[in-house]
Amino acid sequence: MVALNSVYYLVDGVLDEGLSFIAKYVENKLQHSIIITDQEGHMHYPSEVSYSRTVDDVFITIPSQIAGRDYYYQPGSGYLYYRVRCNGHSAYVIAQGIPVEQISQAMSVLIETRLAIKCYFTKLHKGNEHLEKELADYLFNNSNASISDIAKQSENRLEMGRSYFVTLVETEEFSAGSNVQLVRSYLCECLKNDKFDAVPVTWSNSLTMIIPVCNSADRLDEQPNWPAFERYQEILEKRFNLSLSQGIGQVYPLNELRKSFYEARVALTLPRLLGRNHYVQKYSELGLYYPIFRQSLKDIKRFCWRVLGKVIEYDEKTDGELMPTLRKLLDSNVNMRSTADSLYIHVNTLYYRVNKIEELLGIDFSSMDSRVNLFIAIKVWDTLNANGLVGQKTSRGALA
Secondary structure (H helix, E strand, O other), rough: OHHHHHHHHHHHHHHHOOOOHHHHHHHHHHHOOOOEEEEOEEEEEOOOOOOOOOOOHHOOOOOOOOOOEEEEEEEEOOEEEEEEEEEOOOEEEEEEOOHHHHHHHHHHHHHHHHHHHHHHHHHHHHHHHHHHHHHHHOOOOOOOOOHHHHHHHHOOOOOOOOEEEEHHHOOHHHHHOOOHHHHHHHHHHHHOOOOOOOOOEEEEEEEEEEEEEEEEEOOOOOOHHHHHHHHHHHHHHHOOOOEEEEEOOOEEHHHHHHHHHHHHHEEEHHHHHOOOOOOOEHHOOOOHHHHOOOOOHHHHHHHHHHHHHHHHHHHHHHOOOOHHHHHHHOOOOOOOHHHHHOOOHHHHHHHHHHHHHHHHHHHOOHHHHHHHHHHHHHHHHHHHOOOOOOOOOOOOOOOO
């Protein structure tokens, strides 16, 4: 029977002092050290951070044998894992070096902590999940929420007086069952080791990181440590056996966060459309595409429509074959034979389609200027399409 007095004592203590209160209570009772982690094995106690430590030092591998159980004992190490379920999540209290004959005694002490642990992690998850939902709606769904209102609820993780940039990390493996939360937690710890207190947002198969750069007294054009971000990608790929791509926006005050997010999306999407993979792309280094995407969304669409509009309209009224044909042809460097083969059509059919494109657009496809203009326009249009921006009106604060 769990002593109710000790349970209430632990709940009261954790609300006032945090996990260290629980840990000291258990360690005094057991005379053994303990570790407290979230379900990814990320240590929340002990919480002391040494910047000479590796990121792996703050993660514990939770044994698979505890799946479906409330506790598990490792005979070799003497580790006793006690699992606390918290609204769809789990937390673990791990007592170290427990002899077999003390398992029963140790379990009785660990069980006393259940409600206090649950209180701590439930409050933590609710706060983080609410902030993440608000940010996801604000960035991905272009909600009418005020970023200043979101910042007020962030417990100083977002500050109106600071500048930020957004980076998006993506890999196909996330959709195949990789542990996105573990990858995210690991990346956050990498950033924290370099004193970046990032705010993460998980959406579909991408990780969005909102990263502070400088205070209001500093220069807005202060440059982050860009080589570090390439290093983070290498670390994650090696640690989790993934192939990642990353897009990085520019630095803006918090009230212009959507600009950096838009830029990060473009930087992540465009290189893939150009045939690249496994890259780190800064928006400011997009070459000739940079001045195009710096324009307003309305002007970018106008450019694409001026170059491609009649072909797009024709496809909407017919079977939609000209735009895919044009895309394949330009990607193949106008190799008629390979384009016809990739589309599974006769080369004469391809010539017919090319003639139709020339007729609609009033161009000569043999002209290099026409090909370059078409290639740029179709990549810009596909980038907007891939990010759901073709039908989106420019909203307050969204784009420059």
